[in-house]
Amino acid sequence: xDINNLLAFAKGxxxxxQSAEIYGGTAGLYDYGHMGALLKRRFETAWLAYFxxxxxxxxxxxxxxxxxxxxxxxxxxxxxxxxxxxxxxxxRTYYRADALLADIGIKVSxxxxxxxxxxxVAKNGVKCPKCGAPLSNAKPFNMMMDLYLGPEKxxxxxxxxxxxxxxxxxxxxxxxxxRKSLPFGLAIIGRAYRNEISPRQGLYRMRELTQAExxxxxxxxxxxxxxxxxxQHTVEVVRYGKSEIETKSIGDLVSDGVPGFYAFHMAMIDxxxxxxxxxxxxxLRFLEKGGDEKAFYNKVHMDIExxxxxxxxxxxxxxxxxxxxxxxTSHSKGSSQDLAVNIDGKRVLPHVLELSFGVDRNVxxxxxxxxxxxxxxxxxxxxPYLAPYNVAVFALQHDDxxxxxxxxxxxxxxxxxxxxxxxxGSIGKRYARVDEIGVPFAITVDFDTIGNDTxxxxxxxxxxxxxxxxxxxxxxxxxxxxxxxxxFDPYKAFEGFG
Amino acid sequence: xDINNLLAFAKGxxxxxQSAEIYGGTAGLYDYGHMGALLKRRFETAWLAYFxxxxxxxxxxxxxxxxxxxxxxxxxxxxxxxxxxxxxxxxRTYYRADALLADIGIKVSxxxxxxxxxxxVAKNGVKCPKCGAPLSNAKPFNMMMDLYLGPEKxxxxxxxxxxxxxxxxxxxxxxxxxRKSLPFGLAIIGRAYRNEISPRQGLYRMRELTQAExxxxxxxxxxxxxxxxxxQHTVEVVRYGKSEIETKSIGDLVSDGVPGFYAFHMAMIDxxxxxxxxxxxxxLRFLEKGGDEKAFYNKVHMDIExxxxxxxxxxxxxxxxxxxxxxxTSHSKGSSQDLAVNIDGKRVLPHVLELSFGVDRNVxxxxxxxxxxxxxxxxxxxxPYLAPYNVAVFALQHDDxxxxxxxxxxxxxxxxxxxxxxxxGSIGKRYARVDEIGVPFAITVDFDTIGNDTxxxxxxxxxxxxxxxxxxxxxxxxxxxxxxxxxFDPYKAFEGFG
Numbered sequence: 001x002d003i004n005n006l007l008a009f010a011k012g013x014x015x016x017x018q019s020a021e022i023y024g025g026t027a028g029l030y031d032y033g034h035m036g037a038l039l040k041r042r043f044e045t046a047w048l049a050y051f052x053x054x055x056x057x058x059x060x061x062x063x064x065x066x067x068x069x070x071x072x073x074x075x076x077x078x079x080x081x082x083x084x085x086x087x088x089x090x091x092r093t094y095y096r097a098d099a100l101l102a103d104i105g106i107k108v109s110x111x112x113x114x115x116x117x118x119x120x121v122a123k124n125g126v127k128c129p130k131c132g133a134p135l136s137n138a139k140p141f142n143m144m145m146d147l148y149l150g151p152e153k154x155x156x157x158x159x160x161x162x163x164x165x166x167x168x169x170x171x172x173x174x175x176x177x178x179r180k181s182l183p184f185g186l187a188i189i190g191r192a193y194r195n196e197i198s199p200r201q202g203l204y205r206m207r208e209l210t211q212a213e214x215x216x217x218x219x220x221x222x223x224x225x226x227x228x229x230x231x232q233h234t235v236e237v238v239r240y241g242k243s244e245i246e247t248k249s250i251g252d253l254v255s256d257g258v259p260g261f262y263a264f265h266m267a268m269i270d271x272x273x274x275x276x277x278x279x280x281x282x283x284l285r286f287l288e289k290g291g292d293e294k295a296f297y298n299k300v301h302m303d304i305e306x307x308x309x310x311x312x313x314x315x316x317x318x319x320x321x322x323x324x325x326x327x328x329t330s331h332s333k334g335s336s337q338d339l340a341v342n343i344d345g346k347r348v349l350p351h352v353l354e355l356s357f358g359v360d361r362n363v364x365x366x367x368x369x370x371x372x373x374x375x376x377x378x379x380x381x382x383x384p385y386l387a388p389y390n391v392a393v394f395a396l397q398h399d400d401x402x403x404x405x406x407x408x409x410x411x412x413x414x415x416x417x418x419x420x421x422x423x424x425g426s427i428g429k430r431y432a433r434v435d436e437i438g439v440p441f442a443i444t445v446d447f448d449t450i451g452n453d454t455x456x457x458x459x460x461x462x463x464x465x466x467x468x469x470x471x472x473x474x475x476x477x478x479x480x481x482x483x484x485x486x487x488f489d490p491y492k493a494f495e496g497f498g
Numbered sequence: 499x500d501i502n503n504l505l506a507f508a509k510g511x512x513x514x515x516q517s518a519e520i521y522g523g524t525a526g527l528y529d530y531g532h533m534g535a536l537l538k539r540r541f542e543t544a545w546l547a548y549f550x551x552x553x554x555x556x557x558x559x560x561x562x563x564x565x566x567x568x569x570x571x572x573x574x575x576x577x578x579x580x581x582x583x584x585x586x587x588x589x590r591t592y593y594r595a596d597a598l599l600a601d602i603g604i605k606v607s608x609x610x611x612x613x614x615x616x617x618x619v620a621k622n623g624v625k626c627p628k629c630g631a632p633l634s635n636a637k638p639f640n641m642m643m644d645l646y647l648g649p650e651k652x653x654x655x656x657x658x659x660x661x662x663x664x665x666x667x668x669x670x671x672x673x674x675x676x677r678k679s680l681p682f683g684l685a686i687i688g689r690a691y692r693n694e695i696s697p698r699q700g701l702y703r704m705r706e707l708t709q710a711e712x713x714x715x716x717x718x719x720x721x722x723x724x725x726x727x728x729x730q731h732t733v734e735v736v737r738y739g740k741s742e743i744e745t746k747s748i749g750d751l752v753s754d755g756v757p758g759f760y761a762f763h764m765a766m767i768d769x770x771x772x773x774x775x776x777x778x779x780x781x782l783r784f785l786e787k788g789g790d791e792k793a794f795y796n797k798v799h800m801d802i803e804x805x806x807x808x809x810x811x812x813x814x815x816x817x818x819x820x821x822x823x824x825x826x827t828s829h830s831k832g833s834s835q836d837l838a839v840n841i842d843g844k845r846v847l848p849h850v851l852e853l854s855f856g857v858d859r860n861v862x863x864x865x866x867x868x869x870x871x872x873x874x875x876x877x878x879x880x881x882p883y884l885a886p887y888n889v890a891v892f893a894l895q896h897d898d899x900x901x902x903x904x905x906x907x908x909x910x911x912x913x914x915x916x917x918x919x920x921x922x923g924s925i926g927k928r929y930a931r932v933d934e935i936g937v938p939f940a941i942t943v944d945f946d947t948i949g950n951d952t953x954x955x956x957x958x959x960x961x962x963x964x965x966x967x968x969x970x971x972x973x974x975x976x977x978x979x980x981x982x983x984x985x986f987d988p989y990k991a992f993e994g995f996g
Binding site: 011012013014017019020021022023026029030031032033034036037038040041053054056059060061062063064065066067068070071085087092094141145146147148149150151152153155157159166169170172173174177178186191193195197207208331334335337339411414415418421489491 | 509510511512515517518519520521524527528529530531532534535536538539551552554557558559560561562563564565566568569583585590592639643644645646647648649650651653655657664667668670671672675676684689691693695705706829832833835837909912913916919987989
C-alpha cells in the first residue's frame with residue numbers, strides 16, 4: 001500500500017484522519033476514530049505490560065505537557081531543539097533544509113548547520129521546488145511550541161517536546177518514595193509537541209504525537225543484567241559507519257564493545273517487535289548513529305527501524321539511547337538541587353538508558369505490515385490481543401431465535417471482551433467486514449445452535465480470521481476458549497524475563 | 499483531612515505533586531507519581547467500562563489538544579470563554595473577580611459581567627487582599643492558551659479548553675463510518691487546558707486537566723430510554739432557585755418537567771458514584787443551574803457535586819448538560835458544512851447530551867472520601883477494582899523457603915494483577931503500609947504454607963484490608979479467588995442497563 005491508500009483505508013474504517021477536518025484540517029495534527037483509538041490503546045497496553053509491568057522497579061507516571069521555561073532551558077531544548085530551515089524568497093514557502101535536500105538526492109547529516117546547508121544549496125544550485133525562485137539563507141528554527149501563562153501572559157512555558165523530561169523532573173522524588181535502589185525506571189505514555197515545518201507521511205512527522213518512553217536510571221558501575229539469557233539472541237543491526245545490515249548475536253555485540261546492559265535491551269526490543277507485535281524477521285533493524293547524527297550527549301544511540309512499505313523502506317519507530325548522566329547533571333545545575341542519590345553510602349548520579357517509541361508511528365506501521373489483500377478484500381492479520389475488537393458475534397440469518405441466542409452470547413462476552421455485533425448482510429460479507437478490521441474470531445449462531453435434536457445443539461461456529469477454519473464450540477466454553485486464544489502473556493515473549 | 503494534609507499524603511505516597519517541583523513548580527500544573535497514575539487509570543477504566551462500553555453505539559475516540567483557531571471561534575470560546583479578572587493597581591496581583599469576592603463573603607453570579615464586578619467592588623470598598631491598594635477595573639480575560647504554528651509562527655492555534663470539541667468536530671465522519679443511526683455517542687478521555695488566574699485547591703482548579711467526557715448525539719423527537727427501569731431510583735438534587743437538597747425519584751423529576759432522557763442519565767450517574775465508586779449516599783448531589791449561571795446554550799444544566807471535606811463542602815466533579823443543537827449548529831456555520839444527517843429520509847440536526855467529568859477532581863475526591871484514620875494509621879478503603887495495587891504478597895519472615903514460595907506466587911499473580919511485593923519490616927508494618935495505599939488483599943506465606951505435615955500446607959493467608967479478617971486459601975485457588983473478589987462488572991451497577 002502507498003501512503004494515500006493507507007490514509008484512505010484509515011479514514012474509511014475509523015482509524016485516523018486530520019483533526020478538525022471539517023475546517024480543512026491542519027498539517028501534522030491527526031485524530032483517532034473509534035477503531036484507531038482502540039488499536040492505539042492495545043499497542044500502549046501491550047507496551048506497558050511488556051516493558052514496565054514485568055519489572056517491579058519500573059513504574060508508569062504522568063506529567064503535564066505544559067512545562068515552565070526553566071527546565072527546558074536547562075535540558076538544552078530552548079537553545080538546541082532546532083531544525084535548520086530555508087524559505088523561498090518569492091513564494092515564502094519554508095522547508096526543513098535536510099528534507100528538501102534529501103528529496104532531490106543531496107545527503108547532508110542530520111545535525112548539519114545552517115552554514116553547511118547554505119553551502120550545499122549554493123553548490124547544487126537548489127531553488128524553491130514550488131516556484132523556482134532562489135532560497136533565503138538557512139537558519140535554525142526552534143521546534144518547541146511556546147505559550148504564556150498568567151493574567152499578563154508573562155510566564156513563558158513550553159509544550160514538552162518529549163515525555164522524557166517529565167521523568168527526569170520526577171526522578172528524585174520518586175526515588176525517595178520508592179525503594180531507594182537502582183536501577184529503577186519511570187515510564188510515560190503521553191503527548192509531545194513539535195512545531196514541524198514539513199509535517200508529512202501521515203503519522204510519521206506530526207505536530208502533536210504520543211510517545212511511550214521508559215527511562216531507566218542506573219549506577220553504571222553496578223547494573224547487572226542477565227546477559228547469559230540473551231547471549232545467543234540475534235538482531236539485525238547497521239553499525240555506525242557501515243552501510244549494510246548485519247545479523248549479530250548479543251554476545252558478539254558485547255564483544256564488539258556495546259555495553260552489556262545496552263545489548264540486553266536490544267534483545268528485549270527485538271523480542272517485542274517479533275513476539276509481541278509479530279513483525280516478521282528481517283523487517284526490523286537497529287541503525288546505529290554516531291558523530292553529528294546523534295545527540296551529542298548520547299553515548300550509544302540506535303534508531304529502531306521497521307521496513308514500512310508505505311513510507312518507502314526502513315523508517316524510525318523508536319530509539320534506544322544511552323544518555324549517560326546528561327539529564328540529571330543538566331537538571332541538577334538548572335534547578336540548583338543535587339539530584340545525586342545515596343546508595344549504600346556511595347554518592348551516585350544515575351545514568352539513563354532511554355527506550356523511546358513513537359506510538360502513532362507504530363500504529364501506522366502495524367496497519368502497513370499487517371494489512372494484506374487488495375482493495376476488494378483486505379485482512380488485517382494483527383495479533384489477536386492487538387486487534388481493536390476481540391470477537392464478532394453474528395446470527396446466521398434474521399431470525400428471532402437466532403437473534404435471541406446471539407444477543408445472549410453478546411451480553412455474556414461483553415463482560416470480558418470487546419465485541420463486534422452485526423446482523424445485516426450475508427454472512428460472507430460480514431466475515432469480510434471483520435477481516436478488514438482485524439477481528440480474530442467470528443462466532444456464528446446457526447440453526448444447529450438453537451435446535452434440540454443434533455449433536456451440535458448449544459454449540460456455535462468459531463471462525464478464525466487467519467486460516468478461515470471453523471470449529472464448533474459449546475456456548476458455555478466460549479469465554480474460556482477466547483481467553484486462551486486472546487490473552488497476552490508478556491513473560492513468554494522474551495527469554496530475558498527469565 | 500484538610501487540603502494540606504491531603505497534599506502531603508499524596509506527595510509522600512506517590513500520588514501527585516506540582517510539575518517541575520525541583521524548579522519550584524508552577525501553580526495549577528500537577529504530575530502524577532506511580533501510585534496516582536495507577537489510581538487515575540483505574541478511574542478512567544471504570545468510567546469507560548460503565549459509560550461507554552455498555553453501549554454498542556458509544557465509542558471512545560482521541561483528538562489532538564492543539565486545535566486550529568476557526569473551530570474555537572465558531573464554538574464561541576474565542577469570544578466568550580472568559581473569566582472576569584481584577585488586578586491590584588500597586589502590587590499587580592491579579593484575581594478571578596468572582597473568587598476574590600466570594601472569599602470575603604460577597605456573592606456574585608458565575609456569569610457576572612465586568613460592570614457588575616466593578617459595582618460590587620465599589621459598593622463594598624474591596625481592596626487588594628495582599629497589599630490593600632485599590633483594584634483596577636474588572637475586565638474579561640480569555641482562558642484559552644494560544645500558540646502559533648508554522649515557520650513564521652503565523653498560524654494561530656489553541657489548546658482545547660474542553661475535550662468535547664474534538665467529539666463535535668468528528669461527529670459527521672464517525673456517524674457516516676458507523677451505523678448511521680442515532681443516538682450515538684463519542685467519548686474522549688484526554689487533556690484540556692485553561693489559563694486559570696488563581697489555580698488552587700490542589701487538583702480542583704488546574705491549568706492542565708484530564709477530562710472524561712461522553713457526548714451523546716440524538717434525535718430529540720425519537721430518543722427512547724428505558725425510563726421504567728429507573729422510575730423508582732432516587733437522587734439528591736438542588737433544583738434551580740431552591741436552596742435545599744431534595745430526594746427525588748426519577749419518575750417525580752420527569753413529572754416536574756425534566757426531560758426523560760436527562761433524568762435517566764441522572765440515575766446512571768448517581769449509580770456510577772454510589773455503586774462503582776462507592777461514594778456513600780448523601781455525599782452526592784445534583785445542583786441545577788439556571789439563568790446567568792449556566793451556559794446560555796444549555797437547555798438543562800446540572801453540576802454533579804460531591805461533599806469533599808478537604809474542599810470544604812459540596813464541590814463540582816462533573817456535569818450533565820443538555821446542550822440542544824448548539825454545537826452542531828455552530829460548527830455547521832463555522833465550517834460551512836451541513837452537519838445534519840439523514841435518518842430514514844428525515845433531515846436531523848442532532849442534539850447533544852454531555853456527560854462531563856473532571857478526572858483529576860474525581861481522583862482527589864476518592865482520596866478524600868476513602869482515606870480514614872489519622873496520620874499514624876491510615877486506610878484507603880477504596881473499591882478493590884479502583885485500588886492502585888490489586889494484591890500484596892509477603893513472606894512472613896526473611897527465610898529462603900518462604901521467599902521462594904512468595905516469589906513463585908508473585909510470578910503467577912503478576913500475570914493477572916498488579917502485585918505489591920514487600921519483604922522488609924514486621925508483618926504488622928507491612929499490612930499498615932498496604933492499607934494506606936488501599937491494597938484490598940494481602941497474601942502471606944508462612945511456615946504452614948511450606949510445611950508438609952499440616953492441613954494448611956499449600957495454603958496462604960489472605961488478609962482483607964477492610965475487616966482485617968484472614969482466610970486460608972490454597973495457592974492454586976488464589977487467581978480465581980482474586981478474580982472473583984476484584985473483578986468489576988459494570989452491568990450489575992445500574993438497573994438501567996437492563
